[in-house]
């Protein structure tokens with residue numbers, strides 16, 4: 001059992017609201033972590049196992065994510081302890097947002113996370129009679145379909161290009177290996193190829209493809225549309241290897257875009273890439289990060305490289321009350337500019353401060369949040385001088 005007061009440290013949470021509704025059986029929690037830089041924003045998850053502690057941890061991650069991409073929202077997250085497959089899902093969701101009508105949308109705006117769909121975002125807007133209550137709505141209601149547009153993967157490629165430049169090589173001569181050819185991996189492959197890179201290996205849960213001369217990205221994207229993960233079996237011109245092979249092929253850039261915890265200290269000693277760009281969340285253990293740093297292998301941390309979705313969410317936040325349909329073409333230049341700037345800033349901070357990039361990213365985010373807290377007088381009087 002989490003003692004909610006024990007969650008509080010120098011950053012937050014500022015507010016924890018636990019709600020329940022006897023008739024629908026709804027139980028849920030909203031955690032607003034830190035709003036020094038803006039309104040609380042972070043997805044809403046529905047899972048039978050949601051806990052206050054888990055939601056608080058995710059809200060904190062959002063505080064750092066917004067600050068790391070230098071966008072003006074605060075960290076927050078909400079969780080509903082229910083089965084998303086329940087026939088009562090709509091009633092539970094409606095009861096949850098009704099119970100939070102004091103906070104939504106002035107202090108928190110709902111968004112999509114595990115267990116919630118675009119249709120649920122539409123129900124949330126309906127329940128509160130406010131278009132501003134949620135982002136992630138279907139396109140018919142003016143929403144922005146991040147995954148279909150491949151925004152996160154596009155951002156990963158932009159971050160990779162910036163990091164390659166900072167490390168003294170160009171994508172035009174770079175060989176790339178990508179673990180995972182899903183929404184993020186496929187979109188990253190496409191943009192990396194567009195920027196001149198040669199994609200030499202990819203994988204799905206079914207297996208890996210490796211061709212030192214380069215794989216045909218457009219063909220793989222088309223096959224993925226028809227066969228999903230079995231695209232590797234259908235590709236044809238090279239044999240299918242065991243999944244995991246892609247992590248060890250000779251390449252310049254490795255993009256883990258599937259799962260967390262795939263690169264441990266042992267694997268880190270054997271990687272043959274000179275740069276790792278983390279598209280998945282937490283793919284590299286802290287010990288592996290240390291080994292990579294010792295070996296001179298660069299790394300772009302997850303919450304810098306995969307922040308394209310966060311930038312798109314920021315765009316969707318701005319579009320909530322507009323009568324005009326959001327133009328997805330406007331998002332890509334924003335993602336490119338933000339991710340390139342942040343990648344360069346983090347790598348420069350790491351270099352000058354003698355830190356690893358993950359430490360540098362956290363330091364940058366914390367400095368930005370601390371500055372906002374000071375300016376707003378949100379620090380103890382003794383620290384104000």
Ligand SMILES: NC(=O)c1ccc[n+]([C@@H]2O[C@H](COP(=O)([O-])OP(=O)(O)OC[C@H]3O[C@@H](n4cnc5c(N)ncnc54)[C@H](O)[C@@H]3O)[C@@H](O)[C@H]2O)c1
Nearest residue numbers: 152180181182183184203204205243257258280281306309
């Ligand atoms: N979608 C987003 O906008 C977004 C944003 C930030 C972070 N992420 C993270 O990026 C990762 C990928 O997300 P996604 O939306 O592309 O998911 P997805 O489900 O669309 O694709 C996942 C891909 O990984 C492959 N895979 C699974 N296990 C594998 C294994 N053992 N070896 C090789 N490949 C394997 C799957 O076959 C699939 O191709 C996840 O960790 C996710 O949390 C996604």
